[in-house]
Amino acid sequence: MKILVTGSNGQLGSELREYLETNPRYETYFLDRRQLPLDQTLIIQDILGMYQPDLIIHTAAYTAVDKAESEPRQADLINHLASEEIAQYCRLHNVRLIAISTDYVFDGTSDTPLTEKAAVGPINTYGLTKLKGEQAILRWAPESIVIRTSWVYSAYGNNFVKTMLRLMTERTEVAVINDQIGSPTYAKDLARAIFDVIEGDDWVGGIYNYSNEGEISWYDFACAIKEIKGLECKIKPIPTIQYPTPAKRPKYALLDKSKIKRTFKVEVPNWKVSLVEMLNKQ
Structure with a gap:
Protein backbone atom coordinates (compact mmCIF):
# COMPACT_ATOMS: atom_id res chain seq x y z
CA MET A 1 0.00 0.00 0.00
CA LYS A 2 1.22 3.49 -0.87
CA ILE A 3 0.63 5.98 1.94
CA LEU A 4 1.17 9.72 1.57
CA VAL A 5 1.37 11.89 4.70
CA THR A 6 1.01 15.66 4.55
CA GLY A 7 2.60 17.85 7.20
CA SER A 8 5.61 15.59 7.53
CA ASN A 9 7.52 17.95 9.83
CA GLY A 10 4.63 18.52 12.25
CA GLN A 11 4.09 16.77 15.55
CA LEU A 12 1.77 14.08 14.22
CA GLY A 13 3.59 13.72 10.90
CA SER A 14 6.84 13.11 12.75
CA TYR A 26 3.89 0.23 3.25
CA GLU A 27 5.51 2.45 0.66
CA THR A 28 5.42 5.84 2.34
CA TYR A 29 5.79 9.42 1.19
CA PHE A 30 6.10 12.24 3.72
CA LEU A 31 5.54 15.69 2.23
CA ASP A 32 6.35 18.98 3.93
CA ARG A 33 5.08 22.45 3.01
CA ARG A 34 7.72 22.85 0.31
CA GLN A 35 6.89 19.58 -1.41
CA LEU A 36 3.14 20.14 -1.06
CA PRO A 37 2.40 23.89 -0.76
CA LEU A 38 -1.20 23.88 0.46
CA ASP A 39 -1.57 27.59 -0.26
CA GLN A 40 -1.13 26.84 -3.97
CA THR A 41 -4.37 24.97 -4.45
CA LEU A 42 -4.19 24.82 -8.25
CA ILE A 43 -1.27 22.40 -8.18
CA ILE A 44 -2.23 20.18 -5.22
CA GLN A 45 -3.95 17.48 -7.27
CA ASP A 46 -1.10 17.40 -9.79
CA ILE A 47 1.42 16.87 -6.99
CA LEU A 48 -0.64 14.10 -5.42
CA GLY A 49 -0.91 12.47 -8.83
CA MET A 50 2.87 12.18 -9.01
CA TYR A 51 2.80 9.76 -6.05
CA GLN A 52 -0.45 7.89 -6.83
CA PRO A 53 -1.13 6.96 -3.20
CA ASP A 54 -3.70 4.43 -2.03
CA LEU A 55 -4.19 6.33 1.24
CA ILE A 56 -3.60 9.95 2.23
CA ILE A 57 -3.15 10.94 5.89
CA HIS A 58 -3.75 14.69 5.90
CA THR A 59 -2.17 16.17 9.03
CA ALA A 60 -0.97 19.49 7.60
CA ALA A 61 -2.84 22.64 8.62
CA TYR A 62 -2.63 26.33 9.39
CA THR A 63 -2.42 26.04 13.18
CA ALA A 64 -1.41 29.56 14.29
CA VAL A 65 -4.70 30.11 16.11
CA ASP A 66 -4.19 33.75 17.08
CA LYS A 67 -2.52 34.74 13.82
CA ALA A 68 -5.48 33.31 11.90
CA GLU A 69 -7.60 36.19 13.20
CA GLU A 84 -11.20 20.28 -0.55
CA GLU A 85 -8.63 19.73 -3.32
CA ILE A 86 -7.26 16.69 -1.52
CA ALA A 87 -10.75 15.26 -1.06
CA GLN A 88 -11.57 15.85 -4.73
CA TYR A 89 -8.41 14.00 -5.71
CA CYS A 90 -9.38 11.11 -3.43
CA ARG A 91 -12.83 10.88 -4.98
CA LEU A 92 -11.54 11.00 -8.55
CA HIS A 93 -8.90 8.34 -7.97
CA ASN A 94 -10.60 6.11 -5.40
CA VAL A 95 -8.08 6.97 -2.69
CA ARG A 96 -8.82 6.61 1.02
CA LEU A 97 -8.37 9.67 3.23
CA LYS A 117 -22.91 14.39 16.89
CA ALA A 118 -22.60 17.40 19.19
CA ALA A 119 -23.57 20.73 17.65
CA VAL A 120 -20.67 22.65 16.15
CA GLY A 121 -20.16 26.41 16.47
CA PRO A 122 -16.60 27.70 16.08
CA ILE A 123 -15.73 30.85 18.03
CA ASN A 124 -12.52 31.67 16.18
CA THR A 125 -11.22 31.77 12.61
CA TYR A 126 -9.06 28.70 12.98
CA GLY A 127 -12.01 26.61 14.17
CA LEU A 128 -14.23 27.91 11.38
CA THR A 129 -11.71 27.10 8.66
CA LYS A 130 -11.15 23.62 10.06
CA LEU A 131 -14.91 23.01 10.17
CA LYS A 132 -15.26 24.13 6.56
CA GLY A 133 -12.43 21.76 5.72
CA GLU A 134 -14.25 18.87 7.42
CA GLN A 135 -17.42 19.66 5.54
CA ALA A 136 -15.64 19.86 2.20
CA ILE A 137 -13.87 16.55 2.79
CA LEU A 138 -17.05 14.68 3.67
CA ARG A 139 -18.97 16.32 0.83
CA TRP A 140 -16.48 15.22 -1.83
CA ALA A 141 -15.21 12.01 -0.25
CA THR A 149 -8.36 15.93 18.41
CA SER A 150 -7.29 18.43 21.06
CA TRP A 151 -4.31 19.90 22.93
CA VAL A 152 -1.74 18.03 20.86
CA TYR A 153 1.83 17.72 22.17
CA SER A 154 4.88 15.67 21.27
CA ALA A 155 8.63 15.43 21.62
CA TYR A 156 8.65 17.05 18.17
CA GLY A 157 7.78 20.64 17.28
CA ASN A 158 6.43 23.43 19.46
CA ASN A 159 3.68 22.74 22.00
CA PHE A 160 2.42 23.49 25.50
CA VAL A 161 4.54 20.86 27.22
CA LYS A 162 7.81 22.06 25.74
CA THR A 163 6.89 25.69 26.36
CA MET A 164 6.14 24.94 30.02
CA LEU A 165 9.42 23.07 30.42
CA ARG A 166 11.30 26.08 29.10
CA LEU A 167 9.39 28.65 31.17
CA MET A 168 9.65 26.63 34.37
CA THR A 169 13.40 26.50 34.06
CA GLU A 170 13.71 30.20 33.19
CA ARG A 171 11.28 31.68 35.74
CA THR A 172 10.35 31.34 39.37
CA GLU A 173 6.60 31.67 38.63
CA VAL A 174 4.32 31.09 35.65
CA ALA A 175 0.59 31.81 35.31
CA VAL A 176 -1.58 29.18 33.60
CA ILE A 177 -5.28 29.22 32.72
CA ASN A 178 -7.42 27.05 34.98
CA ASP A 179 -10.91 27.43 33.49
CA GLN A 180 -10.45 25.79 30.08
CA ILE A 181 -11.24 22.09 30.37
CA GLY A 182 -10.34 19.21 28.09
CA SER A 183 -7.79 16.46 27.69
CA PRO A 184 -4.38 16.57 26.01
CA THR A 185 -3.37 14.34 23.12
CA TYR A 186 0.08 12.79 22.90
CA ALA A 187 0.74 12.78 19.15
CA LYS A 188 2.41 9.38 19.42
CA ASP A 189 -0.84 7.91 20.80
CA LEU A 190 -2.82 9.49 17.95
CA GLY A 206 -17.15 9.46 9.20
CA ILE A 207 -16.10 11.75 12.05
CA TYR A 208 -14.28 10.38 15.11
CA ASN A 209 -12.90 11.92 18.30
CA TYR A 210 -9.50 11.16 19.77
CA SER A 211 -7.65 12.55 22.78
CA ASN A 212 -6.14 10.90 25.82
CA GLU A 213 -8.45 9.80 28.65
CA GLY A 214 -9.10 12.09 31.60
CA GLU A 215 -10.42 15.59 32.27
CA ILE A 216 -8.08 18.43 33.24
CA SER A 217 -7.41 22.15 32.85
CA TRP A 218 -4.28 23.71 31.37
CA TYR A 219 -3.29 24.50 34.98
CA ASP A 220 -3.60 20.83 35.94
CA PHE A 221 -1.51 19.95 32.89
CA ALA A 222 1.23 22.38 33.91
CA CYS A 223 1.23 21.09 37.49
CA ALA A 224 1.72 17.54 36.24
CA ILE A 225 4.67 18.61 34.08
CA LYS A 226 6.23 20.29 37.10
CA GLU A 227 5.66 17.24 39.30
CA ILE A 228 7.00 14.68 36.82
CA LYS A 229 10.14 16.69 36.07
CA GLY A 230 10.71 17.72 39.70
CA LEU A 231 10.81 21.45 38.93
CA GLU A 232 10.65 24.20 41.57
CA CYS A 233 8.75 26.90 39.64
CA LYS A 234 5.52 28.18 41.23
CA ILE A 235 2.42 27.81 39.05
CA LYS A 236 -0.31 30.40 39.50
CA PRO A 237 -3.85 29.53 38.32
CA ILE A 238 -5.64 32.33 36.45
CA PRO A 239 -8.99 32.63 34.62
CA LEU A 254 -13.53 17.26 26.43
CA LEU A 255 -14.02 14.71 23.64
CA ASP A 256 -15.98 11.49 23.99
CA LYS A 257 -13.85 8.71 22.45
CA SER A 258 -16.44 5.91 22.58
CA LYS A 259 -16.98 5.75 18.82
CA ILE A 260 -13.35 5.29 17.77
CA LYS A 261 -12.77 2.75 20.56
CA ARG A 262 -15.85 0.79 19.58
CA THR A 263 -15.38 0.93 15.79
CA PHE A 264 -11.65 0.33 15.48
CA LYS A 265 -10.82 -1.32 18.83
CA VAL A 266 -8.49 1.58 19.60
CA GLU A 267 -6.99 1.73 23.09
CA VAL A 268 -6.79 5.22 24.58
CA PRO A 269 -4.17 5.76 27.32
CA ASN A 270 -4.70 8.08 30.28
CA TRP A 271 -3.25 11.53 29.73
CA LYS A 272 -0.78 11.33 32.62
CA VAL A 273 0.61 7.96 31.59
CA SER A 274 1.31 9.39 28.13
CA LEU A 275 2.78 12.59 29.55
CA VAL A 276 5.26 10.58 31.61
CA GLU A 277 6.23 8.62 28.49
CA MET A 278 6.82 11.79 26.50
CA LEU A 279 8.74 13.58 29.27
CA ASN A 280 11.04 10.62 29.69
CA LYS A 281 12.26 11.40 26.17
CA GLN A 282 13.24 14.93 27.15
Missing part, protein backbone atom coordinates in the same frame (compact mmCIF):
# COMPACT_ATOMS: atom_id res chain seq x y z
CA GLU A 15 5.25 10.48 15.00
CA LEU A 16 3.60 8.77 12.01
CA ARG A 17 7.00 8.52 10.33
CA GLU A 18 8.22 6.35 13.22
CA TYR A 19 5.29 3.96 12.77
CA LEU A 20 5.14 3.76 9.00
CA GLU A 21 8.63 4.11 7.55
CA THR A 22 9.95 0.97 9.20
CA ASN A 23 6.95 -1.14 8.15
CA PRO A 24 7.80 -3.14 5.01
CA ARG A 25 4.11 -3.46 4.11
CA SER A 70 -5.52 38.60 11.11
CA GLU A 71 -4.93 36.14 8.25
CA PRO A 72 -8.38 34.61 7.67
CA ARG A 73 -7.89 34.14 3.92
CA GLN A 74 -4.61 32.29 4.37
CA ALA A 75 -6.09 30.09 7.09
CA ASP A 76 -9.11 29.31 4.90
CA LEU A 77 -6.90 28.59 1.91
CA ILE A 78 -4.89 25.99 3.80
CA ASN A 79 -7.45 24.48 6.18
CA HIS A 80 -10.49 24.56 3.91
CA LEU A 81 -9.73 24.96 0.22
CA ALA A 82 -6.59 22.79 0.20
CA SER A 83 -8.47 20.06 2.07
CA ILE A 98 -7.75 10.18 6.94
CA ALA A 99 -7.85 13.88 7.88
CA ILE A 100 -7.10 15.51 11.22
CA SER A 101 -9.43 18.16 12.65
CA THR A 102 -9.86 19.89 15.98
CA ASP A 103 -12.01 20.41 19.07
CA TYR A 104 -12.09 24.10 18.05
CA VAL A 105 -15.06 23.31 15.81
CA PHE A 106 -17.12 23.49 19.05
CA ASP A 107 -18.15 26.63 20.94
CA GLY A 108 -16.99 25.34 24.33
CA THR A 109 -20.27 25.82 26.17
CA SER A 110 -21.00 22.15 26.85
CA ASP A 111 -20.54 20.64 30.29
CA THR A 112 -20.53 17.01 29.17
CA PRO A 113 -18.03 15.16 26.93
CA LEU A 114 -18.59 16.02 23.28
CA THR A 115 -19.63 13.26 20.90
CA GLU A 116 -19.23 13.38 17.15
CA PRO A 142 -17.88 10.81 2.21
CA GLU A 143 -16.03 7.57 3.00
CA SER A 144 -13.16 9.59 4.48
CA ILE A 145 -12.25 9.37 8.16
CA VAL A 146 -12.03 12.72 9.96
CA ILE A 147 -10.44 12.61 13.42
CA ARG A 148 -11.03 15.54 15.77
CA ALA A 191 -0.33 8.10 15.43
CA ARG A 192 -0.77 4.67 17.01
CA ALA A 193 -4.56 5.01 16.75
CA ILE A 194 -4.28 5.93 13.06
CA PHE A 195 -2.04 2.91 12.54
CA ASP A 196 -4.70 0.73 14.19
CA VAL A 197 -7.32 2.15 11.82
CA ILE A 198 -5.14 1.39 8.80
CA GLU A 199 -4.36 -2.12 10.03
CA GLY A 200 -7.98 -2.89 10.90
CA ASP A 201 -10.24 -5.22 8.96
CA ASP A 202 -12.99 -2.66 8.36
CA TRP A 203 -12.95 0.89 7.03
CA VAL A 204 -15.87 2.91 8.38
CA GLY A 205 -15.93 6.51 7.17
CA THR A 240 -9.12 33.09 30.85
CA ILE A 241 -10.22 36.70 31.28
CA GLN A 242 -6.79 37.53 32.72
CA TYR A 243 -5.00 36.20 29.63
CA PRO A 244 -6.65 37.85 26.61
CA THR A 245 -5.70 36.55 23.16
CA PRO A 246 -6.76 37.59 19.63
CA ALA A 247 -8.66 34.32 19.21
CA LYS A 248 -11.20 33.04 21.71
CA ARG A 249 -10.72 29.51 23.04
CA PRO A 250 -13.45 26.99 23.89
CA LYS A 251 -13.95 26.78 27.65
CA TYR A 252 -14.90 23.10 27.51
CA ALA A 253 -13.50 20.74 24.89
Whole structure:
Protein backbone atom coordinates (compact mmCIF):
# COMPACT_ATOMS: atom_id res chain seq x y z
CA MET A 1 0.00 0.00 0.00
CA LYS A 2 1.22 3.49 -0.87
CA ILE A 3 0.63 5.98 1.94
CA LEU A 4 1.17 9.72 1.57
CA VAL A 5 1.37 11.89 4.70
CA THR A 6 1.01 15.66 4.55
CA GLY A 7 2.60 17.85 7.20
CA SER A 8 5.61 15.59 7.53
CA ASN A 9 7.52 17.95 9.83
CA GLY A 10 4.63 18.52 12.25
CA GLN A 11 4.09 16.77 15.55
CA LEU A 12 1.77 14.08 14.22
CA GLY A 13 3.59 13.72 10.90
CA SER A 14 6.84 13.11 12.75
CA GLU A 15 5.25 10.48 15.00
CA LEU A 16 3.60 8.77 12.01
CA ARG A 17 7.00 8.52 10.33
CA GLU A 18 8.22 6.35 13.22
CA TYR A 19 5.29 3.96 12.77
CA LEU A 20 5.14 3.76 9.00
CA GLU A 21 8.63 4.11 7.55
CA THR A 22 9.95 0.97 9.20
CA ASN A 23 6.95 -1.14 8.15
CA PRO A 24 7.80 -3.14 5.01
CA ARG A 25 4.11 -3.46 4.11
CA TYR A 26 3.89 0.23 3.25
CA GLU A 27 5.51 2.45 0.66
CA THR A 28 5.42 5.84 2.34
CA TYR A 29 5.79 9.42 1.19
CA PHE A 30 6.10 12.24 3.72
CA LEU A 31 5.54 15.69 2.23
CA ASP A 32 6.35 18.98 3.93
CA ARG A 33 5.08 22.45 3.01
CA ARG A 34 7.72 22.85 0.31
CA GLN A 35 6.89 19.58 -1.41
CA LEU A 36 3.14 20.14 -1.06
CA PRO A 37 2.40 23.89 -0.76
CA LEU A 38 -1.20 23.88 0.46
CA ASP A 39 -1.57 27.59 -0.26
CA GLN A 40 -1.13 26.84 -3.97
CA THR A 41 -4.37 24.97 -4.45
CA LEU A 42 -4.19 24.82 -8.25
CA ILE A 43 -1.27 22.40 -8.18
CA ILE A 44 -2.23 20.18 -5.22
CA GLN A 45 -3.95 17.48 -7.27
CA ASP A 46 -1.10 17.40 -9.79
CA ILE A 47 1.42 16.87 -6.99
CA LEU A 48 -0.64 14.10 -5.42
CA GLY A 49 -0.91 12.47 -8.83
CA MET A 50 2.87 12.18 -9.01
CA TYR A 51 2.80 9.76 -6.05
CA GLN A 52 -0.45 7.89 -6.83
CA PRO A 53 -1.13 6.96 -3.20
CA ASP A 54 -3.70 4.43 -2.03
CA LEU A 55 -4.19 6.33 1.24
CA ILE A 56 -3.60 9.95 2.23
CA ILE A 57 -3.15 10.94 5.89
CA HIS A 58 -3.75 14.69 5.90
CA THR A 59 -2.17 16.17 9.03
CA ALA A 60 -0.97 19.49 7.60
CA ALA A 61 -2.84 22.64 8.62
CA TYR A 62 -2.63 26.33 9.39
CA THR A 63 -2.42 26.04 13.18
CA ALA A 64 -1.41 29.56 14.29
CA VAL A 65 -4.70 30.11 16.11
CA ASP A 66 -4.19 33.75 17.08
CA LYS A 67 -2.52 34.74 13.82
CA ALA A 68 -5.48 33.31 11.90
CA GLU A 69 -7.60 36.19 13.20
CA SER A 70 -5.52 38.60 11.11
CA GLU A 71 -4.93 36.14 8.25
CA PRO A 72 -8.38 34.61 7.67
CA ARG A 73 -7.89 34.14 3.92
CA GLN A 74 -4.61 32.29 4.37
CA ALA A 75 -6.09 30.09 7.09
CA ASP A 76 -9.11 29.31 4.90
CA LEU A 77 -6.90 28.59 1.91
CA ILE A 78 -4.89 25.99 3.80
CA ASN A 79 -7.45 24.48 6.18
CA HIS A 80 -10.49 24.56 3.91
CA LEU A 81 -9.73 24.96 0.22
CA ALA A 82 -6.59 22.79 0.20
CA SER A 83 -8.47 20.06 2.07
CA GLU A 84 -11.20 20.28 -0.55
CA GLU A 85 -8.63 19.73 -3.32
CA ILE A 86 -7.26 16.69 -1.52
CA ALA A 87 -10.75 15.26 -1.06
CA GLN A 88 -11.57 15.85 -4.73
CA TYR A 89 -8.41 14.00 -5.71
CA CYS A 90 -9.38 11.11 -3.43
CA ARG A 91 -12.83 10.88 -4.98
CA LEU A 92 -11.54 11.00 -8.55
CA HIS A 93 -8.90 8.34 -7.97
CA ASN A 94 -10.60 6.11 -5.40
CA VAL A 95 -8.08 6.97 -2.69
CA ARG A 96 -8.82 6.61 1.02
CA LEU A 97 -8.37 9.67 3.23
CA ILE A 98 -7.75 10.18 6.94
CA ALA A 99 -7.85 13.88 7.88
CA ILE A 100 -7.10 15.51 11.22
CA SER A 101 -9.43 18.16 12.65
CA THR A 102 -9.86 19.89 15.98
CA ASP A 103 -12.01 20.41 19.07
CA TYR A 104 -12.09 24.10 18.05
CA VAL A 105 -15.06 23.31 15.81
CA PHE A 106 -17.12 23.49 19.05
CA ASP A 107 -18.15 26.63 20.94
CA GLY A 108 -16.99 25.34 24.33
CA THR A 109 -20.27 25.82 26.17
CA SER A 110 -21.00 22.15 26.85
CA ASP A 111 -20.54 20.64 30.29
CA THR A 112 -20.53 17.01 29.17
CA PRO A 113 -18.03 15.16 26.93
CA LEU A 114 -18.59 16.02 23.28
CA THR A 115 -19.63 13.26 20.90
CA GLU A 116 -19.23 13.38 17.15
CA LYS A 117 -22.91 14.39 16.89
CA ALA A 118 -22.60 17.40 19.19
CA ALA A 119 -23.57 20.73 17.65
CA VAL A 120 -20.67 22.65 16.15
CA GLY A 121 -20.16 26.41 16.47
CA PRO A 122 -16.60 27.70 16.08
CA ILE A 123 -15.73 30.85 18.03
CA ASN A 124 -12.52 31.67 16.18
CA THR A 125 -11.22 31.77 12.61
CA TYR A 126 -9.06 28.70 12.98
CA GLY A 127 -12.01 26.61 14.17
CA LEU A 128 -14.23 27.91 11.38
CA THR A 129 -11.71 27.10 8.66
CA LYS A 130 -11.15 23.62 10.06
CA LEU A 131 -14.91 23.01 10.17
CA LYS A 132 -15.26 24.13 6.56
CA GLY A 133 -12.43 21.76 5.72
CA GLU A 134 -14.25 18.87 7.42
CA GLN A 135 -17.42 19.66 5.54
CA ALA A 136 -15.64 19.86 2.20
CA ILE A 137 -13.87 16.55 2.79
CA LEU A 138 -17.05 14.68 3.67
CA ARG A 139 -18.97 16.32 0.83
CA TRP A 140 -16.48 15.22 -1.83
CA ALA A 141 -15.21 12.01 -0.25
CA PRO A 142 -17.88 10.81 2.21
CA GLU A 143 -16.03 7.57 3.00
CA SER A 144 -13.16 9.59 4.48
CA ILE A 145 -12.25 9.37 8.16
CA VAL A 146 -12.03 12.72 9.96
CA ILE A 147 -10.44 12.61 13.42
CA ARG A 148 -11.03 15.54 15.77
CA THR A 149 -8.36 15.93 18.41
CA SER A 150 -7.29 18.43 21.06
CA TRP A 151 -4.31 19.90 22.93
CA VAL A 152 -1.74 18.03 20.86
CA TYR A 153 1.83 17.72 22.17
CA SER A 154 4.88 15.67 21.27
CA ALA A 155 8.63 15.43 21.62
CA TYR A 156 8.65 17.05 18.17
CA GLY A 157 7.78 20.64 17.28
CA ASN A 158 6.43 23.43 19.46
CA ASN A 159 3.68 22.74 22.00
CA PHE A 160 2.42 23.49 25.50
CA VAL A 161 4.54 20.86 27.22
CA LYS A 162 7.81 22.06 25.74
CA THR A 163 6.89 25.69 26.36
CA MET A 164 6.14 24.94 30.02
CA LEU A 165 9.42 23.07 30.42
CA ARG A 166 11.30 26.08 29.10
CA LEU A 167 9.39 28.65 31.17
CA MET A 168 9.65 26.63 34.37
CA THR A 169 13.40 26.50 34.06
CA GLU A 170 13.71 30.20 33.19
CA ARG A 171 11.28 31.68 35.74
CA THR A 172 10.35 31.34 39.37
CA GLU A 173 6.60 31.67 38.63
CA VAL A 174 4.32 31.09 35.65
CA ALA A 175 0.59 31.81 35.31
CA VAL A 176 -1.58 29.18 33.60
CA ILE A 177 -5.28 29.22 32.72
CA ASN A 178 -7.42 27.05 34.98
CA ASP A 179 -10.91 27.43 33.49
CA GLN A 180 -10.45 25.79 30.08
CA ILE A 181 -11.24 22.09 30.37
CA GLY A 182 -10.34 19.21 28.09
CA SER A 183 -7.79 16.46 27.69
CA PRO A 184 -4.38 16.57 26.01
CA THR A 185 -3.37 14.34 23.12
CA TYR A 186 0.08 12.79 22.90
CA ALA A 187 0.74 12.78 19.15
CA LYS A 188 2.41 9.38 19.42
CA ASP A 189 -0.84 7.91 20.80
CA LEU A 190 -2.82 9.49 17.95
CA ALA A 191 -0.33 8.10 15.43
CA ARG A 192 -0.77 4.67 17.01
CA ALA A 193 -4.56 5.01 16.75
CA ILE A 194 -4.28 5.93 13.06
CA PHE A 195 -2.04 2.91 12.54
CA ASP A 196 -4.70 0.73 14.19
CA VAL A 197 -7.32 2.15 11.82
CA ILE A 198 -5.14 1.39 8.80
CA GLU A 199 -4.36 -2.12 10.03
CA GLY A 200 -7.98 -2.89 10.90
CA ASP A 201 -10.24 -5.22 8.96
CA ASP A 202 -12.99 -2.66 8.36
CA TRP A 203 -12.95 0.89 7.03
CA VAL A 204 -15.87 2.91 8.38
CA GLY A 205 -15.93 6.51 7.17
CA GLY A 206 -17.15 9.46 9.20
CA ILE A 207 -16.10 11.75 12.05
CA TYR A 208 -14.28 10.38 15.11
CA ASN A 209 -12.90 11.92 18.30
CA TYR A 210 -9.50 11.16 19.77
CA SER A 211 -7.65 12.55 22.78
CA ASN A 212 -6.14 10.90 25.82
CA GLU A 213 -8.45 9.80 28.65
CA GLY A 214 -9.10 12.09 31.60
CA GLU A 215 -10.42 15.59 32.27
CA ILE A 216 -8.08 18.43 33.24
CA SER A 217 -7.41 22.15 32.85
CA TRP A 218 -4.28 23.71 31.37
CA TYR A 219 -3.29 24.50 34.98
CA ASP A 220 -3.60 20.83 35.94
CA PHE A 221 -1.51 19.95 32.89
CA ALA A 222 1.23 22.38 33.91
CA CYS A 223 1.23 21.09 37.49
CA ALA A 224 1.72 17.54 36.24
CA ILE A 225 4.67 18.61 34.08
CA LYS A 226 6.23 20.29 37.10
CA GLU A 227 5.66 17.24 39.30
CA ILE A 228 7.00 14.68 36.82
CA LYS A 229 10.14 16.69 36.07
CA GLY A 230 10.71 17.72 39.70
CA LEU A 231 10.81 21.45 38.93
CA GLU A 232 10.65 24.20 41.57
CA CYS A 233 8.75 26.90 39.64
CA LYS A 234 5.52 28.18 41.23
CA ILE A 235 2.42 27.81 39.05
CA LYS A 236 -0.31 30.40 39.50
CA PRO A 237 -3.85 29.53 38.32
CA ILE A 238 -5.64 32.33 36.45
CA PRO A 239 -8.99 32.63 34.62
CA THR A 240 -9.12 33.09 30.85
CA ILE A 241 -10.22 36.70 31.28
CA GLN A 242 -6.79 37.53 32.72
CA TYR A 243 -5.00 36.20 29.63
CA PRO A 244 -6.65 37.85 26.61
CA THR A 245 -5.70 36.55 23.16
CA PRO A 246 -6.76 37.59 19.63
CA ALA A 247 -8.66 34.32 19.21
CA LYS A 248 -11.20 33.04 21.71
CA ARG A 249 -10.72 29.51 23.04
CA PRO A 250 -13.45 26.99 23.89
CA LYS A 251 -13.95 26.78 27.65
CA TYR A 252 -14.90 23.10 27.51
CA ALA A 253 -13.50 20.74 24.89
CA LEU A 254 -13.53 17.26 26.43
CA LEU A 255 -14.02 14.71 23.64
CA ASP A 256 -15.98 11.49 23.99
CA LYS A 257 -13.85 8.71 22.45
CA SER A 258 -16.44 5.91 22.58
CA LYS A 259 -16.98 5.75 18.82
CA ILE A 260 -13.35 5.29 17.77
CA LYS A 261 -12.77 2.75 20.56
CA ARG A 262 -15.85 0.79 19.58
CA THR A 263 -15.38 0.93 15.79
CA PHE A 264 -11.65 0.33 15.48
CA LYS A 265 -10.82 -1.32 18.83
CA VAL A 266 -8.49 1.58 19.60
CA GLU A 267 -6.99 1.73 23.09
CA VAL A 268 -6.79 5.22 24.58
CA PRO A 269 -4.17 5.76 27.32
CA ASN A 270 -4.70 8.08 30.28
CA TRP A 271 -3.25 11.53 29.73
CA LYS A 272 -0.78 11.33 32.62
CA VAL A 273 0.61 7.96 31.59
CA SER A 274 1.31 9.39 28.13
CA LEU A 275 2.78 12.59 29.55
CA VAL A 276 5.26 10.58 31.61
CA GLU A 277 6.23 8.62 28.49
CA MET A 278 6.82 11.79 26.50
CA LEU A 279 8.74 13.58 29.27
CA ASN A 280 11.04 10.62 29.69
CA LYS A 281 12.26 11.40 26.17
CA GLN A 282 13.24 14.93 27.15
